[in-house]
Amino acid sequence: MQNQEEYSELLYTEDELLVEVKKAIAAHGMPEVSIAPGYGRLLTMLVSLSRSTRILEIGALGGYSGICLCRGFAGGGQLTSLELKPEYAQLAQSHLAKAGFADNTEYKIGPALDSLKLLEAEGRTFDFFFIDADKENYPNYLEYAIRMASPGAIIAGDNIFLRGRTLNTDKNGPAVQAMRRFNEMIASDERLTSTLLPAYDGLALAMVK
Numbered sequence: 598m599q600n601q602e603e604y605s606e607l608l609y610t611e612d613e614l615l616v617e618v619k620k621a622i623a624a625h626g627m628p629e630v631s632i633a634p635g636y637g638r639l640l641t642m643l644v645s646l647s648r649s650t651r652i653l654e655i656g657a658l659g660g661y662s663g664i665c666l667c668r669g670f671a672g673g674g675q676l677t678s679l680e681l682k683p684e685y686a687q688l689a690q691s692h693l694a695k696a697g698f699a700d701n702t703e704y705k706i707g708p709a710l711d712s713l714k715l716l717e718a719e720g721r722t723f724d725f726f727f728i729d730a731d732k733e734n735y736p737n738y739l740e741y742a743i744r745m746a747s748p749g750a751i752i753a754g755d756n757i758f759l760r761g762r763t764l765n766t767d768k769n770g771p772a773v774q775a776m777r778r779f780n781e782m783i784a785s786d787e788r789l790t791s792t793l794l795p796a797y798d799g800l801a802l803a804m805v806k
């Protein structure tokens with residue numbers, strides 16, 4: 598018997614470019630943890646609906662989510678992507694270029710917190726944030742996003758259930774504790790209007806008031 602995610606994906610034709618991205622990620626021995634296709638489509642819709650033109654992505658991996666985000670641009674925009682590993686950023690950049698977004702992307706290499714500190718010092722603000730990097734820093738990334746947000750900015754955070762570990766009271770490692778804190782912050786911070794989506798591995802969505 599199919600689950601809801603499998604059923605929903607069968608309704609859509611596979612996106613050839615995004616399938617190619619996932620194959621390249623596997624071929625390079627990178628973690629196969631790109632955002633779920635359904636949530637990728639949602640990112641595109643949200644960028645379009647919010648008319649975002651300045652996006653900050655924390656965690657590039659192979660460029661899957663970056664393509665989904667840039668596809669939401671209407672009359673152009675800029676994706677700033679933070680990635681720890683230069684080889685990941687290089688692969689992501691090549692895929693974004695193949696998708697037609699070479700002129701819409703910039704990559705900052707190194708620990709994301711260092712890049713965020715510099716971006717904040719430069720006075721940079723963004724309309725949309727996508728968080729999909731090391732889980733232990735999710736609460737820190739969220740705080741930076743709120744501070745650097747333009748009014749009404751959207752914040753999305755992937756993998757909030759950590760494949761069930763967030764919900765398992767027997768699991769209490771650093772990443773699990775950080776994700777629980779992140780989810781609690783999203784749900785309770787008075788600066789945000791938010792919801793949690795339970796499909797796939799979970800997606801947190803918030804709008805900065």
